[in-house]
Amino acid sequence: MEKKIRKDINGLRALAVLSVLLFHFNPSFIPGGFVGVDVFFVISGFLMTSIIFRGMESNSFNFISFLKTRAIRIIPALLVTIVITLLAGFIFIEPLSYKIIGEHASSSLLFVSNILYWSESGYFDLDAYNKFLLHTWSLSVEWQFYIIYPLILIVLKRYFTLNIIKNLVVLLTIIFLLFLLFYLCISLLFLISCFHLEHGS
Structure with a gap:
């Protein structure tokens, strides 16, 4: 079967590579360019989940392969x-x-x-x-x-059935993203409070 090319994913990969390269060349170009690595992790997780579930649905998934x-x-x-x-x-x-x-x-x-x-x-x-x-x-x-x-x-x-596992993966992903967002908000509020005129030194 011909492998389907995902242009959207390839585009995200290109942006991630560019941001990481520019960050390592000169961090001032893209101060948050290292986030490109996180983008790669997300893409990898998405692709691997698709591969694993397709294999499990057809009972052809082999861990060693x-x-x-x-x-x-x-x-x-x-x-x-x-x-x-x-x-x-x-x-x-x-x-x-x-x-x-x-x-x-x-x-x-x-x-x-x-x-x-x-x-x-x-x-x-x-x-x-x-x-x-x-x-x-x-x-x-x-x-x-x-x-x-x-x-x-x-x-x-x-x-569990595959449908339950899929729902569980989605639920855990949402929980993780909410936790990450909460952590980033708390960190940002902490930085703001540290440099606020009334609290900063």
Whole structure:
């Protein structure tokens, strides 16, 4: 069957890529450009949900095949990036720093780099600028999603119908978005109160 091209999704991807690239080139161009990564996560969640539910509806979904397909799309480019980084580091970086790069490369290949970087520093900390594989944290998050999300749906399918599961996914998504909106509003109100003439210093 011919694969249908979603021009709307490709357009969102293009905007997300552009915003992230401009943000990394110069944050002043698009101060909130890093949100493009979140857009990618949303797109990925939408597409993976569609793939998984289509497979479940026809009783043809295979978890191992699903992971293999995702691995073929992700791992080759990741390997090239890591090999080039390690080779460049071997030539230009001192041994102690090179050891750290090796640890980061290993965590990236195991798709746990987001956990490692989170334990070391924040994404915008000064130390982060010396972490050449820092961007792989998003791949780790995505791969963890590929493993955990289908397994949850497979377990739910044993006890509920697909229609109930779909409604549950929609409900949880709405709850999460409302929680996120509430969190952003609280953060914004906090910033406003901090810089208000009557309360600020």
